Each structure stands twice: as structure tokens, then as C-alpha cells.
Amino acid sequence: MPEKVKDRNENGDADANLKYSAPALSKGLDILELLAEQSQGLKKAEIAQALNRSISEIYRMLAVLQSRGYVMLDTASERYSLTMRMFELSHRFPPTKRLTAVAGEIMEETAIRLNQSVHLAILNGSEILVIAQVDPPGNNITSVRLGARVPMVFTSSGACLSYQMTREKRAQMCSKNPNFTQEALDVFEDTVRQAAETGVCQSPSAIIQGVHNVSVPIIGFGGEVAASLTVPFVRRLIKSSDPDIDECKKVLIDAGNEISKKIGAGAAG
Missing domain, CATH: 1.10.10.10 (Winged helix-like DNA-binding domain superfamily/Winged helix DNA-binding domain)
Structure with a gap:
């Protein structure tokens, strides 16, 4: 009270x-x-x-x-x-407390269901910033540190966070990274197309071999992307009943839609 x-x-x-x-x-x-x-x-x-x-x-x-x-x-x-209306009206660094509070329980349920780590990220200049992270209870996981910053061009999170921008704008932002190459941009743009066309994207990790990042956008009040939800998917070699990557995409889409709804997606209509 x-x-x-x-x-x-x-x-x-x-x-x-x-x-x-x-x-x-x-x-x-x-x-x-x-x-x-x-x-x-x-x-x-x-x-x-x-x-x-x-x-x-x-x-x-x-x-x-x-x-x-x-x-x-x-x-x-x-x-x-x-809702996230106040967040979207402001043109300052986003207040993340409400977003992470809404997403927390859904992320925990998703991590357990998939037996994979899950993280939530926002765009911070030309980088993604991880603002929430949840691990499953089991062993043998791959996760991203809370507070980590990664150049957007190397991430599926960056693709989901920037797919509403023009290609020129993305290229301009990506070029600020010293390791930027045209090849990296071409790979990134393929991931962007996945996000725009299907609402989910998958790309091999540019940092850890064997990991495939799967991401979905979190949509806010006015239809703009507010955040991205990502699973760094690992396939375990031991026999298990873990969901495969296609099932992971379906579960992640549902989780992203639920978070989007709770922060007010569609309320403007």
C-alpha cells in the first residue's frame, strides 16, 4: 500500500x-x-x-x-x-525501471522454458546496452553481462532495435565502430531484413563460435521499438529435451508480444 x-x-x-x-x-x-x-x-x-x-x-x-x-x-x-508514453515523449536516456519491472517475470519464465539465457537491451548511440539479464537454473549456459555495451552492427539485438531506421542511418551509426567493415554491415543488414519481415531475427554470434543470437523487438506505445529481447542460443551436445532454435523463436515472439502489450503497445490506436 x-x-x-x-x-x-x-x-x-x-x-x-x-x-x-x-x-x-x-x-x-x-x-x-x-x-x-x-x-x-x-x-x-x-x-x-x-x-x-x-x-x-x-x-x-x-x-x-x-x-x-x-x-x-x-x-x-x-x-x-x-505505459511507456512518458518514455517516448522524452528525448533523454530512457528510464529503464518500469521496462525491466514489466519484463522481469516474463524473462524468467522464458529462460526456464527454453533452458537458455535471456537479456533485454536498448539502443545507446551506436551500441546496444543490456539493461536486464536472466539465466536458467541449469548448467552450461552462455549469457551477456548486465550493463554490457556491444556495437549494434555485431548483434541481432541491434538489428531489432534499428530496423525502423533507414539503411543510411544504420550505416552512419555502425561506421562509428573502429572494427566496422562493409562485410559486417552486409551481414547486419540481412539480420535487419529478418526483423522487419518476420518480427524475429537470428544471426551467428560475432564473438562466440557456435552461438546463434535470436532476437525480437519490444514495441512501445506509439509503435516505436523500445527494446529488444534476445536469447544467445546454445545447442547442447548431450541428449536433452531442450527446445530447438525454431521453437525458441516462437517462444521469444510470444514473450516479446507480451512485454510489448504490458508497456502499452497498440494503445495509441
Whole structure:
């Protein structure tokens, strides 16, 4: 249960000394700021209690915020949470807390189901940045370190993160890497085409022999790519019932779609 927000004046303003007052705007911002601190979301009554507002006031504000795509309602739990709309409006380094909170449980389930490591990445200049990583419980895994930065041209994650760009833009970004070659770009562009045409891509690891990276894009509120979900797929030589790489693609697509839905993909429509 969130703590009640205190020290607000009769119009709901956090600062009672403001020269100008916009009560409706203040209420909307109060809701956004409150939900920004709640990784699991809050029910309508919990929001009203925390903000010292009536449920009818909060309902009207939530209806507007939901219609504008800033919040979304999980009908199963009746909890409201932020979409990635605020993330997409900002042109700064992306706030990753909400994204990783949403993706965490889905990534854990995916890692266990596939018996493969899974990581989540965003674009950081001409590199990918790994912001979440989960390993399966078994042995003999290949994983990418949390916080790792890798040139986008060498990754399937980079292909998923950049397939909405023009080829010229990708080439310009990739050229910033000192190890960039035209051959590397040609391989990368083939992976980009897979992502654009099928929603999933596969490419041999440029770093570890025998590993095939499988990635899917995570789509945000306005249809833009917000992140990529990747499995560095390893085929174990011992006899096992692990899913093959084709099954891995199917499972990863489902996981990517679920994360995209939870961060508000399609809400703009």
C-alpha cells in the first residue's frame, strides 16, 4: 500500500505557495508521479487514498490519462500502471525501471522454458546496452553481462532495435565502430531484413563460435521499438529435451508480444 501524499493545499497542489493554480493538471500529475513509483501498479481506491482524493475524482482523471495513453488498466488485477508514453515523449536516456519491472517475470519464465539465457537491451548511440539479464537454473549456459555495451552492427539485438531506421542511418551509426567493415554491415543488414519481415531475427554470434543470437523487438506505445529481447542460443551436445532454435523463436515472439502489450503497445490506436 503506498504512503499517503501529504502537504497539499485545498486544490491538491504540492506547493501551496504557487502563484497560479491548475487543479486538474495537478491531479493528473499527482497520479503520474505516484504510479511512477509503483512497479506493480495500483487499484483505483489505492490511488484515491494515497492522494487524499475521492474515487470519483480519481476515476475521471484516470479515464482521461488512459484515453491519452499515459496509463493502462490490467482488467485482471484492476490495477493501473504507467505505459511507456512518458518514455517516448522524452528525448533523454530512457528510464529503464518500469521496462525491466514489466519484463522481469516474463524473462524468467522464458529462460526456464527454453533452458537458455535471456537479456533485454536498448539502443545507446551506436551500441546496444543490456539493461536486464536472466539465466536458467541449469548448467552450461552462455549469457551477456548486465550493463554490457556491444556495437549494434555485431548483434541481432541491434538489428531489432534499428530496423525502423533507414539503411543510411544504420550505416552512419555502425561506421562509428573502429572494427566496422562493409562485410559486417552486409551481414547486419540481412539480420535487419529478418526483423522487419518476420518480427524475429537470428544471426551467428560475432564473438562466440557456435552461438546463434535470436532476437525480437519490444514495441512501445506509439509503435516505436523500445527494446529488444534476445536469447544467445546454445545447442547442447548431450541428449536433452531442450527446445530447438525454431521453437525458441516462437517462444521469444510470444514473450516479446507480451512485454510489448504490458508497456502499452497498440494503445495509441
